[in-house]
Amino acid sequence: MPVARFDAAGKAAIDEALERGEAVVLPTPSPLAYVVAAKTAAAVNRARGRPRNHPVATWEPRFDRLAPHLALDEMERRRVGWLLAVERVTVLVPQTRDVAAPSWLEPAARYGMAVLFGVAWEPLDWLLERHAPLFVSSANRAGALPAVDLRQAVATFGPEVWVLDGDSLRDRARPHTSTTTLRFVPGRGWELHRRGIQDTLHVNAGRSDYLADVLSRADAALLRQPLPRRQDGRGVRPARRSRASDRDGPSLLARSHRPRPVIT
Template identity: 40%
Template structure:
């Protein structure tokens, strides 16, 4: 069955982005259209500007958002205010620390120690945004031309071969359109207007908008207090005690709790949420509440937990029910350095920062086994009948086994990307699913491959959207 025209346009747009091109995208009312690309130079080329001119970056994925926030040179109590601004579709100019571990992809959005960023995600075009962890962007207009307020204006202003996503019928008509307001956040957390835009106009003026943001900061300060919180970190259990007696969890399981503060991408509800995620060996559980209301008065206030619906074996199901009951009982919490303690009704759970409890494996010297292949940047495929494939790194060299062929190559790296070259593999056919794994490996091992390591898991993702999930062959011992 043929896809609707809009869905076909989204698919085409994603292919254009993966090919290094720029796309003109519709924004929700009352914003004007925008230009986005995976390569900052493509944004400037389409707009008729110098290719090396700094651009803004959309940090619409959780991973990109968290990486950027890690390097912002700001007090922690102002970060939620920035999330509030992002949820209001305001752009932010903020100071950023000079750090050799900073991701290379941030560089095009940085000028003189300041980074310009926004959250471009819009529900009707979720497929486009979710296909890329970050995108460079700017307003959609050629140099000296007026900002674009409709698809017809975009077609009139840009070259005929420009990819334009027409979603005018998916946004509410507005009396006036305009570009995003840009706020400037000083190193001490002070807020000023950097560039006027449609948000401050709609608010009744720049000072009205800024006062609203400042009031949000003050309100959170009252709720959060002056003590440190576990927000932004994940913790793993090291001990559970019930009525003074150690409680043994099911074999090869431990409690994992993650805390985050995130902007609300929907029009309704609080503009910023505090989120908790939990699992103890079966389902992924979680909930969200208005920012500042999760960790109030020294207690963890969870109204309920939703999650996946995997059928657990009885020991895991009972353990999960026990954890749900505990977490929803408003346990007290106490943070002591990297250690978090929760207590309720005679039960105490002690947890340790995941980065300490399970430090990330190094890239080199590990045999990384292929677990799944990836297509379209986020679709995972398990090849249950394939022979086990693996990859290993040793400085500038790559070796591996596809399941039926050895392979080798040269690799260069920065802190976020790998570039493979001179990849050699015998011309010997593999059988069935093993051939599919080998094809995925060869398609992944090229230039500008993004890589991330999360404890013992490595993800490689090529610009084409093809990639691999791998796991360290070294066994992991549970505490």
């Protein structure tokens, strides 16, 4: 059973698997689920049993490498950086058309939009510093829930895929699942594209609209302003849900007059 511990030998095993072009299963910080990552999209999709060209997300925590390829103004770029690094959501954002997309972004892009996963976490700094950008997807098979601990990850992927055991670094008493996905639509602004752990916890706590709240917190942090006394979404466009499956990890197909990317 290919389980790697958080020690020198385990890190070496994960490092070598990535260098060989294989996918690995990695923990992410609570309350996020485990993910599948690799240096190619084909390896991620092979591990999940999907077509090799199925869209995935790009995992690049160095936002300065992403920013030139996003068709956003300066404020929205700063928001995206905060949403990825601090809120740890996944974002679906428009790409620039006048700058050629690098090879590490193309598998995460469809119809002029790119899916970005930007989680930075100290226990994985050594891996991301060496291998990012990676391609990433939820640690599950199609139609199943994402793995939230080592046992589920091993049961899902079997002996073919290395799993890095991060259970001791996570709060297993908390609910876990894949990230919320937010989408920026030119002319409309930010929308809730796919439900995930961040907005679910927000709702379960009986708090106000998640999209309005997260944008208020982003702006307060970026502009160094205090949060408004009421977080009821005034002045912020209400969240709009895409019609999409909420089960299959980070994978959603928004149904509209124009096809949207499927990311899992």
